[in-house]
Amino acid sequence: MVGAENVLVDAPARLARATGLSYLDLVRRRRPTVDFPVPDAVVLPADPDEVQAVLDVCVRHDVGVVPFGGGTSVVGGVAALRGEKTSVIALDLVRLDALVSVDAESRIAVLQAGVRGPEAERLLAGHGLTLGHVPQSFERATIGGFAATRSAGQASSGYGRFEDMVTGVRLATPRGPWKLGVAPASAAGPDLRQLAIGSEGTLGVITEVALRVRPAPPVRRYEGYALPGWTAGAEAVRDLAQHHALADVTRLSDVDETEVSLALNAGVKTAALRRYLAARGVRRPCFLIVGWEGTAHDVALRRRETARRLKASGAVRVGKALGESWRHGRFAGPRQRDTLLDMGICVETLETAAYWSNVDELRDDVRAALTAALGKAIIMCHISHAYETGASLYFTVLTARDEADPAGQWQRAKAAACEAIAGLGTISHHHAVGVDHAPYLSAEIGALGVEVLRAAKSAVDPTGILNPGKLV
Amino acid sequence: MVGAENVLVDAPARLARATGLSYLDLVRRRRPTVDFPVPDAVVLPADPDEVQAVLDVCVRHDVGVVPFGGGTSVVGGVAALRGEKTSVIALDLVRLDALVSVDAESRIAVLQAGVRGPEAERLLAGHGLTLGHVPQSFERATIGGFAATRSAGQASSGYGRFEDMVTGVRLATPRGPWKLGVAPASAAGPDLRQLAIGSEGTLGVITEVALRVRPAPPVRRYEGYALPGWTAGAEAVRDLAQHHALADVTRLSDVDETEVSLALNAGVKTAALRRYLAARGVRRPCFLIVGWEGTAHDVALRRRETARRLKASGAVRVGKALGESWRHGRFAGPRQRDTLLDMGICVETLETAAYWSNVDELRDDVRAALTAALGKAIIMCHISHAYETGASLYFTVLTARDEADPAGQWQRAKAAACEAIAGLGTISHHHAVGVDHAPYLSAEIGALGVEVLRAAKSAVDPTGILNPGKLV
Structure with a gap:
């Protein structure tokens, strides 16, 4: 049904x-x-109807189905687990690559699930629009994947998390097609869109997503500030978040991440910058990247407000170069990992989010857990998503690889970090659950929450063919 | 267990x-x-533990439970239906009236479910805080009810809908206690908070809600504008919503609602006002109420932006009196209904929301359906909640009561309006589903959506004691 060349x-x-x-x-x-585990076959349907037809066949033959988009999961979300099934396919959605419709008046665009980040922006740019969703996986990840995992982009303070952008979602399920989202907001019972978003392929295969879009911004302005230490930095970001003065991108590095950034010379003259900051009382700087996107009028207006508040928080302006350097290098991280691996370095990231009153303790606890597990390690942390009530914490860890047991080395460290997170924050702010975080889910949503998810799954996927072994 | 005096x-x-x-x-x-139907007894537990204990007894004796807060449902949400149960109780939560905790740093307050709107504000004012949730039911409705029904307040453009305020929720269920919400945002699977919010007592009894709060605003500034007709008015509101220039309260009346407001002399000198507007080209005015709350600095800044955009949209400023008059009279509507009933008038409201490209058609269709069903009637409409992608529509209907069959008269009109809504908008933007909207739910969320809700219910309420006959 999809053509032999697509199997x-x-x-x-x-x-x-x-x-x-x-x-x-x-x-x-x-x-x-x-x-x-490796899938038994890769099936590439062309459109939502073909996705549904493939699911129907998989139900009949009791074949497991792993939806596959950009393949950028860092939590085992696309592992070819077969659960109790004897066969499993990877359902690659890359051919669902169309911009289905644009409603310029309502500022809604419908994109198929297989459209990757850059292609989404290119398609929307043809209509003078942007989605503004720029996670670090942007270059490879897909619209369907963003929705399935509750992705959050680097400009989430301005454009919102991916779930904030979704107005509607279309799924193929073993029980047939399912479409949600008829209005910007509703009191017609629970918001089932928020059940589909984050369902990680276990409740259906997302085939199309209706998204709130915005005019492509004529002006993008990025710049850097330095704060005197982590506590002052986090306070400054909290102040912005609680006064509606966040820039669209607001990203605060801790002292360790800032030092690494300075050592790698992030586009600024390091020694001169250190002297400049020291003269202004900032001896252990935390870099803050702020970026605004919009019309010249709006960017100027909002930038003035952010600057006014940052100044009152003791921030020292570093200038445009730091912001632009971050913006241009922001997708480099994942690309550098293979090089670091070649050098015998274990490099990985993990992330969480917490309410403001827990943020400092959570950062301390995760750092302590990682240090205890890994011994000598560089542990960097930044806030990249801020809310009125709290913030995300994103950790980057580098340590010498244990050549005898590299997987075990990291698994022990990650388990220690996850234990530290449970009780203080969420097990994932934007990486999702997959396989790796599944053991920690019931601590977060309760055993009852897990049962509710399983019940919902049984309703749409009674034979359990969808993404076996993930989420719950 | 609750004391004989509380049964x-x-x-x-x-x-x-x-x-x-x-x-x-x-x-x-x-x-x-x-x-x-009338409940067999009213039980008034004192706290979340007593709610749980009462549920446990009701499970053992197979007694239906209707959670009861302010009793302000306008969709039959608290009707004492017993479904297949022989007995049913009203579980009145009014004794759960405490402010449990305040986390000033994270701007989160935990309130018990039975706290009414004014009491919530009074309790929070003691900490210099506000919730900012002001629906028309404010004076009687409760925190638990706001959450159970996905309420939206009149200042939703500024403070958000109630579900936007909820960071956590605690429920009592037949399967035991259930607590959700550990971080401002999460990718740890679907957002089950958004399943609990809007569950209308069918998935558990909400006993406590953790809410994002804000500093009590030192300045409140309300004023009125007039737009030349509905289309121009809706365009002006859309322009504000899509340029992040909405006032905290943004409420646009159509020509009919404006005429009634003028006829009732809404705090302004009517004839002089008509001349003033006509001289500026506004012959069939649509009133727009805009209100900002915050610091003097923020209100001034945001008010300037709103005014700038409104001027460009052809709005004529009417002044403070109109805004203040609306603000002071805004809870009067429900109180006047009994007087109108005494006068032989059928008066009721209904509401929906749609994407912008559907808003005009939806308004026309609902008006036509109501007119066809009722004959001579005054039908007024306003937008009271605006989003980037769409808006709510709120209809107030007045007609001579059919004394022979007053219930049937309205039921037929309401059914016609609901049929007009299905396909273009949501069956409810903030009134919820209850009994009255239940027949229209599957058209909106799909038969599969209804099955998912039923499956979730079975997981937490296997014997179906919770709010029989509501939602699904």
Whole structure:
């Protein structure tokens, strides 16, 4: 039904859809033998109807289905687990690559699930529009993946998290098609869109997403500030968030991340900058990147407000170069990982979010847990998403790789970090649950929450073919 | 377990918790005989633990439970239906009246479910805080009810809908306590808070709600504008919403509502005002109420932006009196209904929301449906909640009461309006589903959506004691 050329059974095609991009995935893929699960076939439907038809066949033959978009999961979300099924396919959605419709008056665009970040922006730019969703996975990840994982982009303070952008969602399920979202807001019972978003392929295959879009911004202005230490920095970001003065991008690095950034010379003259900051009382700087996007009028107006508040918080302006340097390098991180791996370095990230009164303790606890587990390590942290009630914390960890057991080394560290997170924050702010975070989910949403998710799954997927072994 | 004095079986107590406040409820209550279901008893637990204990007993004895807060439902949400149960109680939460905790740093306050609107503001004012949730039911409705129904207040453009304020929720369920919400945002699977919010007592009894709060605003500034007709008015509101220039309160009346407001002399000198507007080209005015709340600096800044955009949209400023007059009279509507009923008038409201490209058609269709069903009627409409992608529409209908069959008269009109809404908008923007909207839910969320809700309910309420006959 999808055409023979769209069913791939060769080893390279199957291997390419067997894992995501976590450190554990990279380590696994470097081993001489394939000791991780690989899908039995890759199926590439062309449109939502073909997705539904493939699901119907998989129900009939009791075949597991792993929806596959950009393959950028860092939590095992696309692992080819088969659960109790004897066969499993990777359902690659890359051919669902269309901009379906644009409602300029309502500022809504419907995009198919397989559209990648840059292509979404290119398609929308043809209408003078932007989505503004720019996570670090932007270059490869897809619209369907953003929705399935509750993604949050680097400009989430301005454009919102992905779930804030979704007005509607269309899914294929083993029980048939399912469409949600008829109004910007509703009191017609629970918001089931928020059940579909974050369902990670377990409640259906997302085939189309209706998204709130905005005019492409004529002006983008990025710049850097330095705050005297983490506490002052976090206070300054909280002040912005609680006074509606956040820039569209607001990203605060802690002292360790700032030092690494200075050591790598992030587009600024480091020694001169250190002297400049020291003269203004900032001896252990925390860099803050702020960026605004919009019309010249709006950017000027909002920038003035942010600047006014930052000044009152003791921030020292570093200038445009720092902001632009961050903006141009912001997708480099994932690309550098293979090089670091070649150098014998274990490099990975993890993230959480908490209410403001827990943020400092959570950062301390996660750092302590990682240090205890790894010994000597560089642990960097930043806030990249701020809310009135709290903020995200994003950790980057570098340590010498344990060549005898590289996977175990990281698994122990990650488990220690997850234990530290439970009770103080969420197990994931924007990476999702997948396989890696599943053991911690019931601590967060309760055993009853897990049962509710399982009940919802049974209703739409009674034989359990959808993404076996993920989420719950 | 709650004390004998907190179990009421006298007729007045039971009757007082037998209905909400819809027109149909008022009509029913005026009949000489009680021909609507009444709970067998009213139970008033003191705290979340007692709520849980009462539920446990009701599970054991298979007794239906209707959670009862302010009793302001206008969709039959608190009707004492017993479904397949032989007994049903009204679980009145009014004794859960405490401010549990305040986290000033995170701007979060935990309130018990039975706290009414004014009391919530009074409790928070003691900490210099406000919730800012002011629906028309404010004076009687409760925190738990706001959450259970996905309420939206008149200042929703500034403070957000109630679900935007909720950071956490605690429920008592037949399967035990359930607590949700550990961070401002999360990618740890679907957002189950958004399943609990809007569940209308069918998935558990909400006992506590953690809410994002804000500093009590030192300045409140309300004023009025007039737009030349509905289309120009809706365009002006859309322009504000899509340029982040909405006032905290933004409420646009159509020509009919404006004429009634002028006829009732809404605090302004009517004839002089008509001349003033006509001289500026506004012959069929639509009033727009805009209100800002915050610091003097913020109100001035935001007011300037709103005014700038409104001027460009052709709005004529009417002044402070109109805004203040609306603000002071805004809870009067529900209170006037009994007087109108005494005068032989059928008066009721209904509401929906749609994407901008559907707003005009939806308004026309609902008006046409109501007119066809009722004959001669005054039908007024306003937008009271605006979003980037769409807006709410709120209709007030007045017509001569059919004394032979007042309930049937309205039921037929309401059914016609609901049919007109289905396909273009949501069956409810902020009144919820209850009994009255239940027949239209599956058209909106799909038969599969209804099954998912039923499955979730079975997981937490396997014997179906919670609010029988509501929502699904």
